[in-house]
Amino acid sequence: MTGMGPMSHATPKRIAVLRCERLPDFVTWEIPDVESLFDDDRRLLDAFAGLGVDAEPVAWSSAGVDWDAYDAVVIRSTWDYVDRLPQFLDVVTAIERSSAALLNSAAAVRWNADKHYLDDLDRFGVPIVPLVRGTPSAGARLHEAVAEAGWHELVLKPAVGVGGSGVVRSDAASLQQALDAIPPETEIMVQPFAPAILDEGELSFVFLGDESSHVLRKRPATGDFRAHGIYGGTVERATVDPSDLAEVQSMLARLPFDLLYARVDVVRLEGRLAVLELELIEPMLYLGLAPGSAERLADATLARLTRPAPG
Incomplete structure (x- = not known):
């Protein structure tokens, strides 16, 4: 994708790069350099600055944000949304109703927020890696499905989660022990482990x-x-x-x-x-491993805002 060249009067002036204000609750250990986790955000902000665009980090959970003040809101490091999913989706809806363009779209976010x-x-x-769904309280059905599929090595995942939170590895013989360690009404997926x-x-x-x-x-x-x-x-x-x-x-x-x-x-x-x-919501893109990728993402953002509306 090529650069957009000099900015015109129609080029958007303000972009919010959406992030979290704290790490998700599942991170209970010390991370020596927390800010290094936000390297993608810094690189994207620098790329926008290089294009003359006023871009700033905004915590999605900040109160009283005027989303109409932005031309676009780019969702990035919003990792703590898993702890407050209904609130996050309310914010997504508020941005969707504003004049700002939400990227990725609210429809994509809602769809991608649950592993259904x-x-x-x-x-x-x-x-996809095959899966069966259920809750620990209905473990008999999961045991039956795993036996029918012939899976021996297993991975259990919560239906909503990021960064491998709540993911455990088990085998068919120890499945019940793994289920007993999970709250009984938590929806989980059981998948075969891929060697x-x-x-x-x-x-x-x-x-x-x-x-x-x-x-x-x-x-x-x-x-x-x-x-x-x-x-x-x-x-x-x-x-x-x-x-x-x-x-x-x-x-x-x-x-x-x-x-x-x-x-x-x-x-x-x-x-x-x-x-x-x-x-599609808040993946680390590891822009630092791919020279020019932050600039490509910034260019692609502006391209979304300057192309004609469909129809």
């Missing part, structure tokens, strides 16, 4: 605007299975086979949203890429 979106991906024909996470790793395909930007390879720390960096996992820039990129692009093309950004997290399962997570 994986069911839709399956219906759209997007390969490729431990060698090839998890692949994250980052899309900015309508184009592929970069691919990341995430591997868990020794003795862990969660590839997120806050658990000691590693992230590096990856080069992938063009056929893998084409496959992920076709997955994204099936979505009914016009997206400013997306991160598609996949793992190879039985030889085929399958979606673990589709991140």
Whole structure:
């Protein structure tokens, strides 16, 4: 994507980069350099400044924000929304009703905020890591479904969560023990564990605007299975086979949203890429690993605001 060149009088002057005011509640350990987690935000703000745009960080939970004062609100590091999801969605609705453009859209946010979106991906024909849903209080059905599927190594995830929060690994024989440790009415997903996470790793395909930007390879720390960096996992820039990129692009093309950004997290399962997570709200994009990507995201934001309205 090319730069937009000199700013014209029609170019938006104010953009809010939405962030959290605190880390989510599940982070109960000390993180030595908390501000490093917001590197994407700083790079995006710098990129906007380079284009002459007045962009500023705004905590989504701040009281009394006049969203009409902004031309656009770009959702970024709003990670604590999982602790106050109804309040977050109320804020999303307020921005949607204002004159500011919300990116990604409120429709995409609402859809992506609950992992039921994986069911839709399956219906759209997007390969996903298979799953069964239920609550610990109805564990008999989960035991039956796992036995029927023939899964031996398992991962349990909450229906709403970020950053691997509440995710546990188990095996079929210990499933009940894992369920007993979860509040009985919590909706969870049970999935087969994908061994490729431990060698090839998890692949994250980052899309900015309508184009592929970069691919990341995430591997868990020794003795862990969660590839997120806050658990000691590693992230590096990856080069992938063009056929893998084409496959992920076709997955994204099936979505009914016009997206400013997306991160598609996949793992190879039985030889085929399958979606673990589709991140449309607050994914780390690791812009620092891909020179020029922050500028591409800033350019794509302005492009969304200057192109003609449909119809």
